[in-house]
Amino acid sequence: MTTRANITLIVLSTVFMATRSVGMAHAQEARLETRLADPARTQVNRMLDSARAADLPTEPLVDRALEGAAKGAPPELIVAAVGRLWDELRTARDALGTRASVGELTAGASALRAGASDTDLRELRARRGTQPLTVAAAVLADLVAAGVPSDTAIVAVLSLARAVDDAQYVAFRRNVERDIALGASPSAALGVRLDAARAELASADHAADRLGDRATRPDRKRKP
Amino acid sequence: MNEHDELIARVAETLKEPVRIDPRLDARVMAEIEAGRTAVPPTRRVLDWLTQARTIRLSPLGGLAIAAGVIVLLWTGTQLRAPSPAAEPSLAAAATLTTTVQFVLIAPDAQSVSVVGDFNDWDVSATMLREDQAPGVWAVTVPLSPGRYRYSFLVDGTTWLTDPLAAQAVADEFGRPNSVVTIGES
Numbered sequence: 001m002t003t004r005a006n007i008t009l010i011v012l013s014t015v016f017m018a019t020r021s022v023g024m025a026h027a028q029e030a031r032l033e034t035r036l037a038d039p040a041r042t043q044v045n046r047m048l049d050s051a052r053a054a055d056l057p058t059e060p061l062v063d064r065a066l067e068g069a070a071k072g073a074p075p076e077l078i079v080a081a082v083g084r085l086w087d088e089l090r091t092a093r094d095a096l097g098t099r100a101s102v103g104e105l106t107a108g109a110s111a112l113r114a115g116a117s118d119t120d121l122r123e124l125r126a127r128r129g130t131q132p133l134t135v136a137a138a139v140l141a142d143l144v145a146a147g148v149p150s151d152t153a154i155v156a157v158l159s160l161a162r163a164v165d166d167a168q169y170v171a172f173r174r175n176v177e178r179d180i181a182l183g184a185s186p187s188a189a190l191g192v193r194l195d196a197a198r199a200e201l202a203s204a205d206h207a208a209d210r211l212g213d214r215a216t217r218p219d220r221k222r223k224p
Numbered sequence: 225m226n227e228h229d230e231l232i233a234r235v236a237e238t239l240k241e242p243v244r245i246d247p248r249l250d251a252r253v254m255a256e257i258e259a260g261r262t263a264v265p266p267t268r269r270v271l272d273w274l275t276q277a278r279t280i281r282l283s284p285l286g287g288l289a290i291a292a293g294v295i296v297l298l299w300t301g302t303q304l305r306a307p308s309p310a311a312e313p314s315l316a317a318a319a320t321l322t323t324t325v326q327f328v329l330i331a332p333d334a335q336s337v338s339v340v341g342d343f344n345d346w347d348v349s350a351t352m353l354r355e356d357q358a359p360g361v362w363a364v365t366v367p368l369s370p371g372r373y374r375y376s377f378l379v380d381g382t383t384w385l386t387d388p389l390a391a392q393a394v395a396d397e398f399g400r401p402n403s404v405v406t407i408g409e410s
Contacts, residue, residue, distance in 0.1 A: 031345055063342040064397075067374065070346035071384065073398040081397040103371035103409060110372060110404075114394045132409035138372050142391035142404065166408035177391065 035066055040075035044082050056089050057102045060109070088112045095121035096133060103134040110141035115150025120158070127161035135166040139173045146177050147186035156194050163201045172197055322367040323407050327377075328389065329353060332360030334379045341375025341402075343368055348378050370409040374402040 029048060032041050044065045048058045064085050068078035092108030093100060095118040100108070108121050116137075124136055136157055143153040160172065172193060179189035282290075327339045337353040343366060344350040353362035374393050377385040386392060387403035396402070 060342070063346065063374075066346040067342070067402075068398050070340060070348055071398040071400050077398065084397075101370070101409065103407070107372045107406065110394055132370075134370060134372060135406055135408040138404070138406035141394050142406075145392045145394045145404075170406075170408075173391070 029062075031062060032065060032069075035069040036078065037075065040079050043079045047082055047086050051086060051089070054090060055098065056086070056093060057105060059102065060089065060106050061085060085109060091118050092121060094118065096125050101132070101134070104132060104137065107134045107137035107141070111137040114141040114144035114153070116140060116154055120154050123158055124161055127158060129162075131165070135169050136161060139169045142173050143176060143186075143190065146173075146180055148176065148190050149187060152187055152190055156190055159194070160197060164197070168197070321409070322369050324365050325368050325405055325407070326363060326365045327353065327375075327387065328361065328363045329377050329379075329385065329387070330360055331362055331377075331379055331385075334360075334362065336380055337362040338378045338381075339364060339366070339375055340378050342371075342373040343375070348381065353377075368405070368407050370407045372404060372406045374404055376400065376402050 029045050032044060036044065044061070048061055051058050051061055061082050064082050065078055068081055073081075088109035089105050091112055092105045096104055096108055111121065111124075112118070121133075121137070124133060124140075128136060140153050140157040143156070144150045148156075157169075160169065164172070175193045175196075176186075176189045179193065180186050184192070329337055331337055338348055339351045339353060340346050340348050351364055351366060353364045355362050357363060375387070377387065379385055384400040386401050390403040390405055393402040393404045
């Protein structure tokens with residue numbers, strides 16, 4: 001192979017690799033190519049770039065843009081919705097920490113939209129300890145969507161945060177929604193179900209205490 | 225002619241005599257050479273080839289092309305590592321944590337029903353429900369990894385409906401309300 005042929009091969013390889021790299025760098029935004037027209041697509045792409053720079057997940061933002069496109073929303077509405085979600089994700093990330101999962105951030109953003117504050121999210125994070133926050137924050141948003149006033153929903157979710165697991169949170173939300181569907185006012189339904197949950201937890205704690213007490217108490221009958 | 229001259233003449237006569245060489249000498253010599261070559265192990269020959277100094281001739285254009293290639297390679301590596309830790313979970317992680325969710329809609333008059341949401345890029349034809357269980361009962365199961373997903377049903381490609389069996393989303397940003405499903409991580 002001659003020197004000229006070698007150089008040609010090197011130049012062609014460089015061009016190929018550069019093209020491939022550019023394609024990979026924008027692979028994630030490719031879904032918007034056929035779904036969202038310019039200039040809205042360019043604006044959304046800029047927000048995605050800034051999300052990457054801010055270490056925020058981009059997938060929820062892409063999903064929001066795709067949702068607007070699927071529903072035939074006006075481009076300016078799509079851009080505004082993506083921008084609003086961007087802000088909520090950043091607030092959620094600041095409140096929940098850089099180790100929060102995408103699910104936790106998305107649920108946190110929903111809770112913020114439902115009326116929770118960043119302080120509420122920090123309090124929820126603190127009370128849940130090492131448990132994931134996705135379901136707890138989602139239940140808060142779901143209760144507000146069901147008609148429960150946001151401040152009441154926040155108090156309820158926070159009050160249960162230390163004592164219940166994800167399944168109990170979901171059961172609590174379903175019970176409230178069922179009561180509302182049967183005609184109860186959202187606030188009344190929440191109050192009744194919250195009292196019931198607390199009573200159940202107290203009963204379980206009492207039973208556990210009694211079991212623990214019995215387990216540790218010496219069996220006097222067997223003593224000589 | 226003296227004594228030395230006679231000696232030289234005898235030596236010259238001796239040297240002029242034809243030398244008789246064994247006709248199998250060539251074959252023996254080549255056999256020895258081959259035997260010596262095969263005695264060197266291949267790894268040693270590769271090592272010798274790698275360690276042998278060479279002179280490389282390169283034009284300025286070729287050097288620039290190689291430098292550009294190295295830069296592109298490094299940049300590509302940076303881009304591949306670029307996604308944030310909070311970005312999409314790895315496929316392996318998602319595969320181990322997925323939960324199968326069944327979506328059901330009662331729509332006796334529908335000709336087609338699809339579920340459209342965050343889990344399928346809001347593609348209206350990606351996840352079609354089937355009317356297998358009973359007339360008018362449309363259903364499909366979808367594997368979902370932990371997270372919170374917004375979705376809607378699309379009936380006959382025109383009518384958006386929320387899921388009557390699921391919680392509703394707080395925000396209705398595009399004039400068509402959504403349902404939500406949350407998959408816990410614990």
